[in-house]
Amino acid sequence: MNLIIFGPPGGGKGTQSNNIVNDFDLKQISTGDLLRNEINLQTDLGKKIESIINNGELASDDVVNTLIEKIILDPDNFNRLIFDGYPRTILQTYSLEKLLKKFNQKISIVLSLNVDKDIILKRINGRVICDNCFKIFNVYFNPPNSKNHNCNKKYLIKRHDDNPKTILNRFETYVTKTNPILDYYKKTSSLYEIDGNQEIDEIYNKIKAILENIRD
Ligand SMILES: [Zn+2]
Numbered sequence: 001m002n003l004i005i006f007g008p009p010g011g012g013k014g015t016q017s018n019n020i021v022n023d024f025d026l027k028q029i030s031t032g033d034l035l036r037n038e039i040n041l042q043t044d045l046g047k048k049i050e051s052i053i054n055n056g057e058l059a060s061d062d063v064v065n066t067l068i069e070k071i072i073l074d075p076d077n078f079n080r081l082i083f084d085g086y087p088r089t090i091l092q093t094y095s096l097e098k099l100l101k102k103f104n105q106k107i108s109i110v111l112s113l114n115v116d117k118d119i120i121l122k123r124i125n126g127r128v129i130c131d132n133c134f135k136i137f138n139v140y141f142n143p144p145n146s147k148n149h150n151c152n153k154k155y156l157i158k159r160h161d162d163n164p165k166t167i168l169n170r171f172e173t174y175v176t177k178t179n180p181i182l183d184y185y186k187k188t189s190s191l192y193e194i195d196g197n198q199e200i201d202e203i204y205n206k207i208k209a210i211l212e213n214i215r216d
Pocket of ligand 1: 130131132133134135149150151155
């Protein structure tokens with residue numbers, strides 16, 4: 001099966017998608033990784049991408065589609081892709097559908113994590129990392145204490161690179177761009193909306209149950 005996972009930035013999508021990859025032997029496709037990989041290979045396209053990014057611009061849909069096509073046509077990836085953070089726009093959605101069709105595949109399942117704004121704010125703003133053992137905690141959901149952490153408290157640092165305004169902007173942008181895509185998949189595929197406000201393990205158990213019922 002090929003699947004897509006949607007979720008707002010900071011909504012725990014990456015964690016869930018890693019779990020799925022491990023349990024279901026899928027290959028995770030994120031456009032960021034594809035772009036970085038192509039740059040590292042220093043292909044002609046990679047060099048082009050590097051200069052686009054160095055100019056502070058975003059890679060065009062054409063460039064992204066070329067990279068996605070390379071992945072889809074690889075027989076090793078046949079029917080075992082999980083798209084994470086792609087498609088981002090309705091146009092990219094149409095391109096992806098076209099490419100899959102060309103190589104006799106389809107999206108079997110679309111998972112959408114629904115997470116409330118204030119949960120995302122707490123997940124991001126509550127994050128603390130230990131500078132000594134690099135464990136990550138959250139002051140709201142998983143506070144460090146004597147049971148789960150042995151280092152001195154002085155090592156715990158809070159990172160301030162995400163301010164609430166930026167987080168909320170990214171959230172709104174995500175919702176605006178993703179809603180038309182979800183509407184599309186509601187009509188053409190199996191869309192599962194999942195309550196992403198729960199504990200990570202609870203969310204994953206739900207996802208796992210859905211995927212175990214799918215066979216194609
Ligand atoms: Zn530590």
